Amino acid sequence: MINKEELNKLIEAKGEVKGVVFQTDVKYVLEKEGEAGLKKIEDKVKELGLPINYKSGAMDSYPIGLRIASLLLIKEVFSWPDSEIRNIGYTAPKTSFIVKLLMKFFISIEKFVKKIPTFWDQHYTRGKLEVVSFNNEKKELLLRLTEAEIHPTFFIYLEGYFEKMLQFLEKTSKAEMKESVHEGKPCHECLIKWE
Amino acid sequence: MITKKEEVKKINNKELKNLEGYIKDFWKFLPIPVCFVNPFNTILNITGKFEKFSGYKETEIIGENLSTVFPAQGFILEVLADTRENGVVDKKEAIFITKDKKEIYVTISTSQRKDEEDSFSGYFLSISDVSESKTFQKKLEEEVKGKTEELQRKVSELEKFQKFSVGREVKMRELKKKIGRLEERSGTASSE
Numbered sequence: 503m504i505n506k507e508e509l510n511k512l513i514e515a516k517g518e519v520k521g522v523v524f525q526t527d528v529k530y531v532l533e534k535e536g537e538a539g540l541k542k543i544e545d546k547v548k549e550l551g552l553p554i555n556y557k558s559g560a561m562d563s564y565p566i567g568l569r570i571a572s573l574l575l576i577k578e579v580f581s582w583p584d585s586e587i588r589n590i591g592y593t594a595p596k597t598s599f600i601v602k603l604l605m606k607f608f609i610s611i612e613k614f615v616k617k618i619p620t621f622w623d624q625h626y627t628r629g630k631l632e633v634v635s636f637n638n639e640k641k642e643l644l645l646r647l648t649e650a651e652i653h654p655t656f657f658i659y660l661e662g663y664f665e666k667m668l669q670f671l672e673k674t675s676k677a678e679m680k681e682s683v684h685e686g687k688p689c690h691e692c693l694i695k696w697e
Numbered sequence: 698m699i700t701k702k703e704e705v706k707k708i709n710n711k712e713l714k715n716l717e718g719y720i721k722d723f724w725k726f727l728p729i730p731v732c733f734v735n736p737f738n739t740i741l742n743i744t745g746k747f748e749k750f751s752g753y754k755e756t757e758i759i760g761e762n763l764s765t766v767f768p769a770q771g772f773i774l775e776v777l778a779d780t781r782e783n784g785v786v787d788k789k790e791a792i793f794i795t796k797d798k799k800e801i802y803v804t805i806s807t808s809q810r811k812d813e814e815d816s817f818s819g820y821f822l823s824i825s826d827v828s829e830s831k832t833f834q835k836k837l838e839e840e841v842k843g844k845t846e847e848l849q850r851k852v853s854e855l856e857k858f859q860k861f862s863v864g865r866e867v868k869m870r871e872l873k874k875k876i877g878r879l880e881e882r883s884g885t886a887s888s889e
Contacts, residue, residue, distance in 0.1 A: 533756060559714040596759035599717055602742055606812045608735045609819065669760055670739050 512567030517628025519569040521558030526594035560599035591662030647690040672696035730824040752796030802831035
């Protein structure tokens with residue numbers, strides 16, 4: 503169960519996240535649980551005194567930890583398994599306003615790969631997403647996320663998110679996140695393969 | 698104290714929020730099924746009307762290939778090629794398949810989009826339901842076909858009748874000639 507101490511730690515984390523992530527969370531909850539489900543989440547946010555606004559504008563800024571707090575609350579309120587959290591991430595690019603703004607990059611895989619760091623920067627002011635390797639012949643893309651602590655629940659979310667992003671271009675893509683080490687520091691990597 | 702930079706950022710954010718609302722409202726309002734498709738023929742955005750028309754929710758159809766709703770072999774590749782080449786496709790006939798597998802006769806129109814480097818970045822595709830006029834046209838065609846068949850049948854009957862009449866006429870003529878000859882013969886016999 504999510505506790506106040508953990509939440510405070512999340513809110514105090516440095517960095518910001520755009521409100522678009524709450525918009526995509528809302529879309530998912532509404533589709534799965536309807537208005538009553540959304541009310542449950544909003545009530546919980548109110549009860550815990552979190553500054554999450556589910557009617558937020560896509561470009562509004564919030565403390566970065568609220569991204570994780572929102573996922574944790576949703577997971578807890580509906581007792582959803584990790585697979586459902588992955589699916590929230592998988593569904594998010596389909597309804598994300600920021601992704602719609604950046605859809606001009608979905609014209610070739612090469613162009614898209616070049617712009618991957620932009621996608622991260624448009625959402626989060628903390629963390630650095632870079633392309634470690636891209637091989638169109640082998641049909642493999644390796645991404646590395648550094649300079650950010652990733653909560654296990656967010657880790658699962660991102661796996662689904664990256665998978666869907668690639669599917670806008672390569673329908674059969676599959677993503678797999680793993681913890682790794684880069685220059686002696688822990689980081690996260692995401693390997694995406696397609697057929 | 699708010700700095701000039703922060704003030705500008707605040708104004709920009711406000712403008713962005715307005716723009717976001719405008720774009721969302723516009724896509725929601727558009728009273729026709731429209732989608733935006735990338736060069737991979739992946740659907741990236743749809744109008745509210747597209748959701749209603751197709752039966753697919755936004756989360757179900759965005760990210761899917763256009764062939765999900767236009768499964769006819771080669772059709773979407775043809776549309777993509779024509780749009781790339783000519784910039785637009787105007788009222789091309791197609792069959793749209795809804796989520797519950799209902800076939801709807803439609804015409805589609807497209808208009809290409811280019812990015813700042815003048816590269817083809819996808820296209821808008823609008824759909825017009827022409828099933829009513831198509832059904833009417835089909836009904837009309839069937840009626841014309843029925844009437845034509847009826848006419849052909851009557852012509853054939855007339856031809857038969859004509860053939861019969863002509864045959865009868867010929868026979869009558871032959872009989873008249875025969876009577877004439879008989880009369881001639883009987884006249885000659887009585888005078889003798």
